[in-house]
Amino acid sequence: MQRISDSIQQIKVPMSHNPLGYTYVYLLEEDFTLIDTGTGSQEAIQGLRSELRTVNRDLNDIKRIIVTHLHGDHIGLVDYIRSISGAEVIAHRSAIEYQRLKADKAKNTPNDIKKETKLMGGGKFMSLLNNVARRMRGTPYILEIDRPVDDGDTIVLQDSELKVFWTPGHAASHICLHDAKRKIFYAGDHALPKITPHVSLHDPWDGDPLNDFMKSHDKIRGLDVKTVLPAHEYIYHDLDARIDAIQEHHLERCEEMKNAMRNGSITVFDISSEVHWDSRPWPQMSFWTKRMAAAETLAHLVYMRNKGEISEEVKDGVLHYSLA
Numbered sequence: 001m002q003r004i005s006d007s008i009q010q011i012k013v014p015m016s017h018n019p020l021g022y023t024y025v026y027l028l029e030e031d032f033t034l035i036d037t038g039t040g041s042q043e044a045i046q047g048l049r050s051e052l053r054t055v056n057r058d059l060n061d062i063k064r065i066i067v068t069h070l071h072g073d074h075i076g077l078v079d080y081i082r083s084i085s086g087a088e089v090i091a092h093r094s095a096i097e098y099q100r101l102k103a104d105k106a107k108n109t110p111n112d113i114k115k116e117t118k119l120m121g122g123g124k125f126m127s128l129l130n131n132v133a134r135r136m137r138g139t140p141y142i143l144e145i146d147r148p149v150d151d152g153d154t155i156v157l158q159d160s161e162l163k164v165f166w167t168p169g170h171a172a173s174h175i176c177l178h179d180a181k182r183k184i185f186y187a188g189d190h191a192l193p194k195i196t197p198h199v200s201l202h203d204p205w206d207g208d209p210l211n212d213f214m215k216s217h218d219k220i221r222g223l224d225v226k227t228v229l230p231a232h233e234y235i236y237h238d239l240d241a242r243i244d245a246i247q248e249h250h251l252e253r254c255e256e257m258k259n260a261m262r263n264g265s266i267t268v269f270d271i272s273s274e275v276h277w278d279s280r281p282w283p284q285m286s287f288w289t290k291r292m293a294a295a296e297t298l299a300h301l302v303y304m305r306n307k308g309e310i311s312e313e314v315k316d317g318v319l320h321y322s323l324a
Contacts, residue, residue: 169213
């Protein structure tokens with residue numbers, strides 16, 4: 001545990017089988033508020049509980065949980081903590097509709113993944129998908145939200161006020177929080193200090209998440225911030241410089257993808273195979289990692305398509321992109 005200020009603690013909640021190692025959860029002691037909870041595992045429960053006990057607190061002391069977004073490493077312990085303490089759960093209003101739509105689509109997930117894979121040019125993987133279709137079925141988890149908030153709202157606590165910034169891109173309902181009094185910015189996954197979060201798209205006609213992501217960074221530029229508290233990696237201090245670096249990274253990635261189109265029309269999977277990925281080279285990726293990379297590639301392609309920089313067409317049920 002690391003003390004950030006007189007009443008704010010950073011808690012490392014362990015996350016096995018993930019190279020990031022931890023999710024950082026923030027305890028606002030003044031009002032027994034947690035920002036995120038970590039992943040849903042016994043290891044995480046023990047880690048969180050152990051950290052809380054170093055400041056003479058336990059899970060039953062938690063009055064509220066503010067959720068930055070719906071990914072499992074952030075909401076994994078929400079229901080467990082709520083069952084113990086009755087904590088109020090706060091999240092962006094869009095999370096309610098997002099979860100409803102996700103639940104409606106869940107029964108079609110195996111077929112949707114097959115259609116998506118074919119559309120992106122991954123036809124050679126179809127036999128693999130036939131073999132694992134059963135594993136894709138199931139009812140998605142729904143997080144019950146007690147208090148939805150909107151962009152620009154203020155969450156008033158005992159000794160601080162947190163302004164809500166809706167920052168979609170990495171996740172549709174992602175929020176960041178600004179404590180103007182302490183000049184602290186709770187960044188969630190939106191503005192991590194070293195890596196950039198996964199921004200993906202699985203349907204080329206269902207939004208423009210990279211554009212949302214870039215605009216979300218413009219929204220938080222210029223805030224009076226001295227300390228940035230992210231959900232992973234480490235604390236940093238120059239938010240605007242990090243915004244510049246993140247946006248530049250994605251623009252460079254767009255140029256890399258344009259270079260892949262230099263010889264003409266090409267599929268999403270083929271473009272992905274020519275991108276330099278930090279995790280591992282394309283030939284070493286499993287299909288599921290390649291699918292994630294292709295979804296990130298598609299987000300960049302749709303961003304460029306909507307700006308008129310590249311052209312899109314469907315040939316024999318497969319997306320192809322070329323320079324405009």
